[in-house]
Amino acid sequence: MAYRNLAKKNARFLGPTAPRKRFIQNPIESTQHNLDTFNSEKNTGRFHVLTDANENNELKKYETDIKGRFDRIIPFLKRISSLQYQQDFVEKAKQLTLSELSLELPDHLIDKAWVRPLDMRALFAWFVFQTHNQTSKEFFNLDPLNGNKDTTKALEFESFLESCGFHLLDLTPCADGRLAHSVAYALRIPFSSVRRRSHAGALFDIERTVNRWVKTEHRRYREGLPNSANSSTRYLKVVTYHFSSVAPSSQGCAAHGSDDSVAAAAGLKRLLEFRQTVENSFCCGASVELLLIGLDTDTDSIRIHVPSSDSNMVLDKWISTLDIYEETYSFSKDIALKTINQRIEESAPGKADLGMIKFISRLIVNNISQIDYVRQLHNGPYPDAGHAERFIGVGIGFKEVHLRNLTYFSHLDTVEEGAPDLDVGIKIFKGLNVSRDLPIPIVVRFDYSGKVPGAKERAISDCKRVNEAISYRYRDLVEEGLLHTFLTIRDRDQPTPAQVVGSSLDPDSQEVH
């Protein structure tokens, strides 16, 4: 229900809203002030004193591994295509797929190659889905980002969060794939320690967020978890809007016409409305803390609109981690940390709360690592300044997706309500895939609670209902084989992988074409 305003602003979606991947040939020539950090004199393998180089290496390994698997799909399919008229094609294709990609290619997608050309669109979608499924399984089985709820990292972060005066961290980044790594990379927060709900334009649903707030408070009263309702901690709601330092007027937020001041203002307005809703609807001093963050999708640096202790935030006043990075680059650790705290205090429009300063300080330190991460990996800002997502994720869940430009999110219960978000995703993928004659891969996910009788069956029905609504809304694409779906559910009470419950590529669904 958060998209109503977006839905009304049709004009917004008609602008230059879904630019395709855009490779910067020569970032060094850029005159943008924000890119100075990446200039050659600093790019000598040295890091900022606060950068966690080990963690950067781990994250790099994970990102290049997973994205590499998606990037192998097209070259691999070209090889398969070249083999399709050979007599032993079916066996060869299956064997190659198994040996090179560890995937079992099903007969029904290839066994008609002798009589008609392979449906490469279907095969492409199949490989995207299987690659997602493979990496998703590994995520839940192996915890490659070391962010599971029982890890030292998660436990430490949760106790840190509480020490800052917060008992829940609830983050809404934009649905844009260039923010899909906000939690695990840009902000370096253990994924299990944060509630993430991505929405186009970062415009989260107020009613649903109030429901989450009520559930959180009820648990504190009933179970004393994560802490007792008597503790004076607060629910912290964060909005992350985004902008592009490389191409500010074309590669910013689609939902806000690539205008970062509009994006920031809309995010702040939604945050304030959420707080007012809680304050007006519940007695006894009920309230929430708010935080507004902007993310530069080219450098992953952030700007934080530091709130004063009376929760005042100013749209054109922020602290920039890129500025901090530059200022403290040659400092000692201690002095760098002190400077950060000082800059946070100075940046607030009034006296800032100590817990909030502590929390923001942690985010800034974490983000400094990420600035170095991007710089080292790409020898400058990201080469893919625009969209380069691999699939659209629709539904409720996707706890395992934490890579930039991997997934465009469309968190929704129904297509009827979530259509404006989903439409943006489809538009992006028309540019990315359909323009290259490739289909739009949509993974549908509904998490459920295994403790609730019937919840699993309802999650399956939800997948099917949403799948049907998608097939109907984008029927032209579906009929052309230019949109495929992959239905998955997951028990959120277990640390186990998702379960596949259907796909437009199943033999039955394929018969329809």
Add this chain to the structure above:
Amino acid sequence: MAYRNLAKKNARFLGPTAPRKRFIQNPIESTQHNLDTFNSEKNTGRFHVLTDANENNELKKYETDIKGRFDRIIPFLKRISSLQYQQDFVEKAKQLTLSELSLELPDHLIDKAWVRPLDMRALFAWFVFQTHNQTSKEFFNLDPLNGNKDTTKALEFESFLESCGFHLLDLTPCADGRLAHSVAYALRIPFSSVRRRSHAGALFDIERTVNRWVKTEHRRYREGLPNSANSSTRYLKVVTYHFSSVAPSSQGCAAHGSDDSVAAAAGLKRLLEFRQTVENSFCCGASVELLLIGLDTDTDSIRIHVPSSDSNMVLDKWISTLDIYEETYSFSKDIALKTINQRIEESAPGKADLGMIKFISRLIVNNISQIDYVRQLHNGPYPDAGHAERFIGVGIGFKEVHLRNLTYFSHLDTVEEGAPDLDVGIKIFKGLNVSRDLPIPIVVRFDYSGKVPGAKERAISDCKRVNEAISYRYRDLVEEGLLHTFLTIRDRDQPTPAQVVGSSLDPDSQEVH
């Protein structure tokens, strides 16, 4: 989301599920045991000793007044139709409408009568909507059922409820219009003291009900309302399924193939799943109380499946108010009440809880008045054994609708999820209205909280979104002018009437045709 099972049971909806109004010519000849109560010897104006004759008179006045207004529409339209070729038609029609129905007929629906025949379908829908709007306004302004939250009646009932060990009464009758009066008439509960959510087959949505439970408990913890979380009271969830004693195999519940044992079993299953969900999802002895009631839509008598103190209910064991009525008809008040308590205890499959006995006893006494009400008003069972609803109510709200066969309810947030319920309603109205060349009038309602910033605008958007989804799903009917909509919102925090925010009969919408 409660309809998934229904949605799968397509076959159920294809049966004799939506029989039209069926007038019983000679109820006295009926051989049904249940109808003995209505035989001539007892039908002499005498009432059961526990019957509240004054209340019956008030309720009768209200029902005949409101239904009378709807019943006047067709005769009135016939008169209007006969005048349409007269030269002063527009003035005459407007004047007649004002003087006879106190409604202001807008020009755009009649001013083309000189050039083409009146759109009687549009006029019919307009009169239904305006009559609803008129009676709805009166309801909120005048409280004709004396059930507002500050009335002595409501306050007394709420304190009675708490004395029985319950802090919230949450009732799900079937969406069928023949149960729309369950609260105010059949069970005689002040409408403000109960949460009502009607669903086809009485199959309420478990997740949403758990949300309501959490909100209720949270309020007890935070505000001590309606009582403190320390009090050992429970949330009482009631399901009311229905059956027909006159025509059991054709006039029962459409969603359950007119099989009362299936309807009862489905209701019980849903109740037990709800309880298990609460028990499994929350710690510290969290649970709810459950109650299963069957309503005979011909006599309004009820059967209650009395639970034992360990919450055991048996499907084929119940206490029937019609039996009680007969048994205690000639008793003194005291003896009648004692007998009722005794029968309740005997009917439970184990020792029953004292609070539950007290609550059920009140329901039985209340229902005895209703048995006499029906008997007196119709000289036997209801003449309209089948469906005879006047409009479909879609959305969230309708606190003011409390008359039998006035409204088919479709409580939903989205048509995407609520479609199975709505489809049943459309099927019913195809029989009732479309078969007579009259349109299906749908009133869309979204209640909102005026305390929540932006909630009103979101309620308006919800109305429009649902209206669009309806227009799309039933576009054949819409194109023929056989389905009209009327969009309304209401601030649930205020005792004020609903506000009209649009209609397919507005001049703009009409231009489309």
